[in-house]
Amino acid sequence: TDLAHIRNFSIVAHIDHGKSTLADRLIQETGTVAGRDMKEQLLDAMDIERERGITIKANTVRIDYTADNGEKYVLNLIDTPGHVDFAYEVSRSMRAVEGSLLVVDSTQGVEAQTLANVYQAIDANHEIVPILNKIDLPASEPERVKEQIEDVIGIDASGAILVSAKTGVGIHETLEAIVHHLPAPKGDRDAPLKAMLVDSWYDSYLGVIVLVRIMDGVLRKGDRVKMMSNGTIHHVDRIGVFRPAMADIGELGPGEIGFLTASIKQVRDTRVGDTITHERKGADKALPGFKPSIPVVFCGLFPVDANDFEDLRDSIEKLALNDASFSYEMETSAALGFGFRCGFLGLLHLEVVRDRLEREFDIDLITTAPSVVYHVYMRDGTMRELHNPADMPDMTHVDHLEEPRIKATILVPDEYLGDVLKLCQDRRGIQEDLTYAGSRAMVVYDLPLNEVVFDFYDRLKSVTKGYASFDYQLTGYREDNLVKMSILVNDEPVDALSMMVHRDRAEMRGRAMVEKLKDLIPRHMFKIPIQAAIGGKVIARETLSALRKDVTAKCYGGDATRKRKLLDKQKAGKKKMRQFGKVEIPQEAFISALKMD
Ligand code: GTP
Numbered sequence: 354t355d356l357a358h359i360r361n362f363s364i365v366a367h368i369d370h371g372k373s374t375l376a377d378r379l380i381q382e383t384g385t386v387a388g389r390d391m392k393e394q395l396l397d398a399m400d401i402e403r404e405r406g407i408t409i410k411a412n413t414v415r416i417d418y419t420a421d422n423g424e425k426y427v428l429n430l431i432d433t434p435g436h437v438d439f440a441y442e443v444s445r446s447m448r449a450v451e452g453s454l455l456v457v458d459s460t461q462g463v464e465a466q467t468l469a470n471v472y473q474a475i476d477a478n479h480e481i482v483p484i485l486n487k488i489d490l491p492a493s494e495p496e497r498v499k500e501q502i503e504d505v506i507g508i509d510a511s512g513a514i515l516v517s518a519k520t521g522v523g524i525h526e527t528l529e530a531i532v533h534h535l536p537a538p539k540g541d542r543d544a545p546l547k548a549m550l551v552d553s554w555y556d557s558y559l560g561v562i563v564l565v566r567i568m569d570g571v572l573r574k575g576d577r578v579k580m581m582s583n584g585t586i587h588h589v590d591r592i593g594v595f596r597p598a599m600a601d602i603g604e605l606g607p608g609e610i611g612f613l614t615a616s617i618k619q620v621r622d623t624r625v626g627d628t629i630t631h632e633r634k635g636a637d638k639a640l641p642g643f644k645p646s647i648p649v650v651f652c653g654l655f656p657v658d659a660n661d662f663e664d665l666r667d668s669i670e671k672l673a674l675n676d677a678s679f680s681y682e683m684e685t686s687a688a689l690g691f692g693f694r695c696g697f698l699g700l701l702h703l704e705v706v707r708d709r710l711e712r713e714f715d716i717d718l719i720t721t722a723p724s725v726v727y728h729v730y731m732r733d734g735t736m737r738e739l740h741n742p743a744d745m746p747d748m749t750h751v752d753h754l755e756e757p758r759i760k761a762t763i764l765v766p767d768e769y770l771g772d773v774l775k776l777c778q779d780r781r782g783i784q785e786d787l788t789y790a791g792s793r794a795m796v797v798y799d800l801p802l803n804e805v806v807f808d809f810y811d812r813l814k815s816v817t818k819g820y821a822s823f824d825y826q827l828t829g830y831r832e833d834n835l836v837k838m839s840i841l842v843n844d845e846p847v848d849a850l851s852m853m854v855h856r857d858r859a860e861m862r863g864r865a866m867v868e869k870l871k872d873l874i875p876r877h878m879f880k881i882p883i884q885a886a887i888g889g890k891v892i893a894r895e896t897l898s899a900l901r902k903d904v905t906a907k908c909y910g911g912d913a914t915r916k917r918k919l920l921d922k923q924k925a926g927k928k929k930m931r932q933f934g935k936v937e938i939p940q941e942a943f944i945s946a947l948k949m950d
Pocket of ligand 1: 366367368369370371372373374375486487488489490516517518519520
């Protein structure tokens with residue numbers, strides 16, 4: 354296809370504003386243009402691929418569109434991950450296209466992720482077509498939202514298209530706007546190959562599938578290509594596009610978007626943002642700005658039942674096949690036995706991985722307190738990265754510690770602003786900006802990431818009844834008065850509960866932790882001291898008194914079935930207990946103890 358007839362775009366939106374529904378509509382509308390047979394074929398192809406278990410990324414799709422002017426265009430829509438944890442991936446994939454549809458729910462207005470994503474699009478020099486979605490709903494306020502887009506984002510919204518992705522209103526106008534308002538890509542067919550690696554995922558039949566945007570040159574089946582970040586060579590065995598089913602084609606030229614397969618075993622070998630060129634007569638300079646995404650939040654994952662360790666290892670390896678940003682290494686804990694120290698892009702990424710392990714792979718897990726990566730400056734002038742509070746060196750050798758900070762943007766209705774400010778203040782935040790857009794406030798805070806990884810999202814949601822939206826980016830490291838707090842149960846340190854805290858907040862955290870543990874640890878036949886300590890100094894203490902009674906004693910002899918039920922329950926509960934010295938701690942105790950309120 355010649356460049357003038359290609360349009361490449363992405364859709365940026367806040368979660369739930371209708372990105373997927375709109376993408377489906379665009380595919381449907383253009384699929385039906387070619388008539389019924391075409392549509393049936395297309396669906397057939399999809400069914401076959403489904404049966405074979407091949408992943409279809411329906412949101413990355415090549416659409417053939419004949420515009421009202423009679424010209425035939427190829428429209429390439431690429432999907433971008435929606436969540437803040439994947440901001441780097443978003444920023445890379447934005448550079449693979451020239452324009453964006455900015456979808457805003459006309460009943461809601463601009464939200465934090467609308468802003469974060471549209472700023473990425475602006476940074477990538479995109480032309481932007483604003484779309485007001487859900488105009489079929491009575492609560493739709495297109496005029497107000499247009500104004501808000503102009504006030505808050507600062508782009509012209511007078512030409513915004515009124516759309517209902519549900520009923521199909523405005524879909525044709527959207528396709529015309531893509532053709533007429535978004536620029537055609539540029540590229541040189543005769544230059545050495547430069548293909549940007551936009552995305553990649555693991556497929557159990559085909560191995561790794563790599564989505565590329567050709568910047569210059571031509572990519573053909575059979576080519577030997579090189580990943581410029583690490584020099585690895587691959588033989589391209591398949592090239593194609595998504596319609597949305599996979600369709601092989603002979604070559605991909607400048608401006609085009611499609612996939613390649615090359616018997617690549619793991620997504621780890623395909624870094625988003627990397628440049629792919631030919632092994633021979635390749636480009637000598639990679640596309641600018643490549644940096645592999647690095648995990649910023651770490652935690653330990655341990656099987657509740659030590660016998661599940663091998664299963665956990667298998668599952669983690671499988672998961673890592675398809676998730677290059679997830680890292681892991683084996684860890685042993687005195688308290689929890691064998692497990693893994695895992696690294697994530699953020700808290701949501703952590704939750705997604707933990708959920709999948711528990712649900713898809715059916716393993717009960719203990720998750721230790723999430724921790725950020727600290728920079729520990731030693732007295733001898735060296736610096737160590739600390740991924741696990743348990744590895745904290747002796748303070749006498751430490752000069753100072755630095756922690757990662759973030760810039761957080763929160764949009765919230767006026768009436769909850771006070772609570773949000775208090776929450777941010779409580780989490781050692783420094784206010785940087787406060788502006789209004791209609792009845793919503795936008796606050797920007799500089800916060801320690803450490804204070805956000807615990808339960809910031811949850812707290813924010815609860816104090817604003819779900820009306821706040823939140824987004825953040827890492828800004829850098831700063832020194833602060835940070836210490837390691839240990840928890841001792843019956844005088845034995847429980848390594849899985851140790852955490853890094855700010856010195857001023859240590860007492861409060863320590864007290865909250867021991868009080869909670871006192872409620873969570875079942876009483877034993879002996880007295881159990883529960884302490885929080887910094888170094889050798891105890892900063893909080895509770896004592897769990899001894900128990901003498903049999904649990905079944907409260908059944909007053911009589912009811913035998915009830916007695917047995919209780920005993921069964923007790924047995925089931927036992928399985929989820931971990932032994933710490935002489936003390937048994939239920940798994941829930943860890944989970945609850947690690948939440949704060
Ligand atoms: P994520 O996939 O979660 O990021 O959300 P999304 O932005 O892709 O939104 P999605 O397309 O899943 O739509 C969110 C919800 O809004 C769904 O329940 C849709 O059915 C609904 N929806 C989308 N567009 C419209 C619309 O034009 N009108 C109405 N009434 N509902 C819509």
